[in-house]
Amino acid sequence: MMIDIRNVHKTFGGFPALSDVSLKIKEGELVALLGPSGSGKTSLLRILAGLEFPDSGQVLFDGGDATNVSVRDRRVGFVFQHYALFRHMTVFDNVAFGLTVRRGPGRLSKEEIGDRVRHLLEMVQLGGLAERYPSQLSGGQRQRVALARALAIQPKVLLLDEPFGALDARVRKELRRWLRNLHDELKITGVFVTHDQEEALDVADRVVVMNKGRIEQAGTPTQIYDSPATPFVYQFLGNVNSLECHIRDGVAQIGSLTLPASAYAGVQEAAGLAFVRPHDLLLSKMGEGAGAQAEVRHISILGPLVRVELLLGEQVLEAEISRQRHAELGLKIGQQVLIWPRQARFFLRDSWQGTSLLDPETPIDHAI
Amino acid sequence: MFAAALIVLVPISALFLRSAGLTWDQFIAAAFSPRVMASYRLSFGGALIAAVFNVIAGLIVAWVLVRYDFPFRKLVDALVDLPFALPTAVAGVALTALYAPKGVLGKALLSIGIKAAFTPLGVVLAMIFIGLPFVVRTVQPVLQDLEDEHEEAAVSLGADRWQVFTYVILPSILPALVTGFALAFARALGEYGSVIFIAGNMPGVSEIAPLMIVTKLEQYDYAGASAIATVMLVAAFAMLLVINSAQKWHQTRLAGR
Secondary structure (H helix, E strand, O other): OOEEEEEEEEEEOOEEEEEEEEEEEOOOOEEEEEOOOOOOHHHHHHHHHOOOOOOEEEEEEOOEEOOOOOHHHHOEEEEOOOOOOOOOOOHHHHHHHHHHOOOHHHOOOHHHHHHHHHHHHHHOOOHHHOOOOHHHOOHHHHHHHHHHHHHHOOOOEEEEEOOOOOOOHHHHHHHHHHHHHHHHHHOOEEEEEEOOHHHHHHHOOEEEEEEOOEEEEEEOHHHHHHOOOOHHHHHHOOOOEEEEEEEEOOEEEEOOEEEEOHHHOOOOOEEEEEEEOHHHEEEEEOOOOOOEEEEEEEEEEEOOEEEEEEEEOOEEEEEEEEHHHHHHHOOOOOOEEEEEEOOOEEEEOOOOOOOOEOOOOOOOOOOO | OHHHHHHHHHHHHHHHHHHHOOOHHHHHHHHOOHHHHHHHHHHHHHHHHHHHHHHHHHHHHHHHHHHOOOOOHHHHHHHOOHHHHOOHHHHHHHHHHHHOOOOHHHHHHHHOOOOOOOOHHHHHHHHHHHHHHHHHHHHHHHHHHOOHHHHHHHHHOOOOHHHHHHHHHHHHHHHHHHHHHHHHHHHHHHOOHHHHHHHOOOOOOOOOHHHHHHHHHHOOOHHHHHHHHHHHHHHHHHHHHHHHHHHHHHHHHHHOO
């Protein structure tokens, strides 16, 4: 199903949970709403479900206005963060619930319900556990029961609130793959909420990054990670060095490091922020290339990578280099090195508009 | 634990020993005479009716207190405890004044042909009055702790309000309701002070079992009194045991052991 969210506002007791949120979700797409707690992602999901109603704005399902349709008539499959399984019912009865409460022409016979529930339980790999109670299941199993229960009513859209939040790391990863495969198989439109960027990037077709009730950026995982639209997205996704800089006539000055910022050619004098990913920071020995001089403050070895903490002027930044490069450089604490960002992005302090990527062809003679 | 057992068990065993002084025929005569049998019927029957009524009324009161916000909600919440706090004789006098043929409610009831005071109906009314807080106070915290998620899940799966109540809410609060029922029933069964005034105490009609015991005591018939007490004790214990076992069974099933 296609979903169109138009200019949705929502406040809770004077606190704006969502301000002017618009988003289109395509048929069959799996979308992640990503953001810190309080960013409005769960409110948006609940509005999609019909568990909350927006103060203003519209929600359209396949072009039809669904803004005021109640959750009962909306036919969405909602999977709650803590699963909300009925603990006095067996797994079978939980999954069958949506079918047994159905009245009127859509009502199924006992045999039909049994067949469908058994089919769903097979699909979520819980075929043998139909007679168990929720308290007898592991977290991952409960999650799958919740999913099967939501799918039983053949929803037009599947909504999941922090679907892996309450699980331990190993199960989470497994279930993530599994959900992705299930989605590819069923081709159902899906929206899930998460605060875990890895989860969002790994599972979703499209990631919507939210902050303070607004959408910061919506795009494919690659777009989001490689070209963040705002400083917030930069900082929220992955490790990043944010450095104070001055921008003048298309040139950015970070301490003693001078970088081209061609998008700001017209800017006379402005304070800005430069974002550099640790793995985009190249290190070389003094006198062996271009860059600014920095001091090595700390070295930590993280498996295949080495994280180097550097002091550039008064600003601390992190670089990640390979073990091999680390050996070549023979780094020691207190040593002076040259640093050069392979890629950097600038944002003016006054506005977050306009960005620039360093020319990737900038001559660098020591690429890792 | 031992001390507590001692405090409870010593008086109870004394009761059995007392009635053991009777021969079997004497015991039957004392404990199962027609007049005493009528009082058992009123006490157990009345307590049962009152407890059933209280389960329904108590659930409604608890539901309204938890789910709705209205003026003076805190005050109403506090009023629920009144039957707990009121000396039972005061409650009895107040109820009698209210339901007597010349009382406010009594007059109204009489005008539609119902006589409340000095009949078994009055007994039941008093039993309802003193039992209500037991149901409200056991159900209220459980209702309060119910998570919205379960109801939201049920509605999102297409359940209507009645289905949400019967399939999701009721099973969750059932153990608390049963506990409330047992407490209200036990209290109504043993109640003396608030019942005897409104009962009228007509032999074979509106005499409760505790009154029969007091009557025997006043006639210095200690063995007869303890015979009736023994029957009540055994019956009450059996009923509470059944209720508790049902609770236990229900809980073990949910805990999945």
